[in-house]
Amino acid sequence: MSHERAEQSPTELDVLISGGSMGGLATGIALADLGHSPTIYERSTGELKSRGGGIVAQQNIRRFLTQHTSVQPESITTSSSERRYLTASGGLERSVSEEMVFTSWDALYRQLRDAVPAERYRMGEEVVGVTTESATAAFEDGRERSADLLIVAEGGQSSTRNQLFPGTAPSFADYVAWRGVIPESSLPSAVRDEFDETFTFYQGTDQLVLAYFIPGPDGSTTPGERRLNWVWYDTVNGDDRRDIFTDTTGTERRVTVPPGRLRDPIRASQRERAAALPPVFETVVAETPELFVQAIYDLSVPEMVVDRVCLLGDSAFVARPHTAAGTAKAVGDAVTLAGALSDHESVDQALTSWNQTRRAYGTRLVSRGKRMGDERLHLGS
Ligand SMILES: Cc1cc2nc3c(=O)[nH]c(=O)nc-3n(C[C@H](O)[C@H](O)[C@H](O)COP(=O)(O)OP(=O)(O)OC[C@H]3O[C@@H](n4cnc5c(N)ncnc54)[C@H](O)[C@@H]3O)c2cc1C
Incomplete structure (x- = not known):
């Protein structure tokens, strides 16, 4: 140089x-x-679409929104005040007070995208x-x-x-995250109350599942209009992995099978596995319209x-x-x-x-x- x-x-x-x-x-x-x-x-040729849904809105993300965009972070975030762990039968194993702030990938993307002039963003x-x-x-x-x-x-x-x-290259971590979002309005009220204001977990032997509320598809944070975001980490072996990541078109994907692309037997078998989760999580998995899955990787x-x-x-x-x-x-x-x-x-x-x-x-x-x-x-x- x-x-x-x-x-x-x-x-x-x-x-x-x-x-x-x-x-x-x-x-x-x-x-x-x-x-x-x-x-x-x-x-990509069109607006990017959320692959998942929920993200933790860490403080530096909220500060970025305040300093660099016209949106107030509170208008696109939800929160919880308690982290709870459930037992397999659905009882409360333990809970701790903890403030967490969440948003959805699409709400954050929209705000950042709106802050960039069209002539500076070439699709x-x-x-x-x-x-x-x-x-x-x-x-x-x-x-x-x-x-x-x-x-x-x-x-x-x-x-x-x-x-x-x-x-x-990214190296596979031997487990995947099954994911989904479900409209709050589709949840039975007892299930909704169980998750409201909380960050809820179930730790199984070789799996971990968690859920929290995120804004609705239009970004609304009003109770009743939000979505419940859940993530279920589960181990897989090599053959299962190939099977899971072969989508409805027969293509073997590396990282994600997006909503609508999981093959029926794969979706059905994962819903069956949900019977081993606490009943509220089983209901949420059963009621979620589209499951999808993402492989967990490490990369440096x-x-x-x-x-x-x-x-x-x-x-x-x-x-x-x-x-x-x-x-x-x-x-x-x-x-x-x-x-x-x-x-x-x-x-x-x-x-x-x-x-x-x-x-x-x-x-x-x-x-x-x-x-x-x-x-x-x-x-x-
Ligand atoms: C569509 C989408 C949805 C997501 N949804 C979620 C979610 O719901 N929850 C969550 O926790 N995380 C989600 N993520 C991941 C999350 O955004 C990232 O892990 C994190 O924010 C880091 O972002 P990044 O910009 O580094 O990478 P990414 O978000 O992966 O973005 C990389 C971008 O680069 C573009 N790109 C790649 N190669 C080229 C190239 N050669 N030329 C031009 N463009 C290229 C891709 O199309 C993509 O838009 C999503 C990512 C994407 C792309």
């Missing part, structure tokens, strides 16, 4: 962002607010290769664009990460910066969902990158400092997620 480029001042940078989900959006918003010129390229544009020194992105149609900085926010299956670190990159390319969010580190930190980490990566560019004299100094702190954070989080998951699912590693 030329001396001049290495010493470039981090002001009014032209930035390309590959990936327009939580990480890409948060980075685009944070950088634009500091006077940089980010453009987001998202390969249907896939990055197929990068040149790190010149921060150049090559697109599927053969075009190329170069900038001061290129951000890779392509998620856990990032193709650019594969290009930069061919030996680094050796570096988050290569020349003028930065990897962030799930492209860089995927920590297990027990850490409740996937979206919070993507937002944290974005905010700290913007902060580092403000605090340093040159782009290179900023990237070196950001790489060090966020890589350490991501590494710690992935380790913590492994410990938490293996303990809860009683997996030896």
Whole structure:
């Protein structure tokens, strides 16, 4: 890299962002607010649709909304004041006071998406290769664009990460999360009351299930209009995994079988397994219109910066969902990158400092997620 480029001042940078989900959006918003010129390229052709539903709205996500968007976090979040553990027969095993704040993936996505001007968010544009020194992105149609900085926010299956670190791949953690959301209005009132204001768990021998309320499909947080979000971690062996992840079209998927794509026998057999859960969870699983499933993975990159390319969010580190930190980490990566560019004299100094702190954070989080998951699912590693 030329001396001049290495010493470039981090002001009014032209930035390309590959990936327009939580990480890409948060980075685009944070950088634009500091006077940089980010453009987001998202390969999907339509509005992204929630894969799951619920996310824990950690404090840094709420702070981001307050500082960078026009929405007040309270208007798109639900909360609980108690964490409860049930016995297999449905009794209360123990409970602790704990304030938690939740939102839905779609409500958060909509707010972040609305904060980015249309001309800065290009849909249907896939990055197929990068040149790190010149921060150049090559697109599927053969075009190329170069900038001061290129951000890779392509998620856990990032193709650019594969290009930069061919030996680094997500590794399967030997269990999956069955998931679903159910409208509050479809729940029997006794079941609804059981979950209201609580973060409820059942810890079985090699499974863990939890549920909490999230906003409704239109973002409403009014009781009666919310949805119950549940996650059921369950171990699987190799053959079962292949079977589960082969969808209704016969395609074997790697990470998620989305709502509507699970084959009937798979869905039926998982609903049968729910008989071993506390009765309220059994009811919730039985009444959920569409179950779906996601494989649990760990991923760590050796570096988050290569020349003028930065990897962030799930492209860089995927920590297990027990850490409740996937979206919070993507937002944290974005905010700290913007902060580092403000605090340093040159782009290179900023990237070196950001790489060090966020890589350490991501590494710690992935380790913590492994410990938490293996303990809860009683997996030896
Ligand atoms: C549609 C969708 C729904 C989700 N739903 C939930 C949920 O309900 N609950 C939950 O906890 N987590 C959910 N997640 C995951 C969660 O958003 C992420 O784990 C976390 O927020 C980190 O976000 P990210 O931006 O790093 O990665 P991701 O959210 O995975 O986003 C990566 C984005 O990059 C795009 N992309 C990938 N490769 C390219 C390329 N080469 N060129 C251009 N674009 C590319 C993808 O289409 C995607 O939009 C969802 C993710 C997506 C994409």
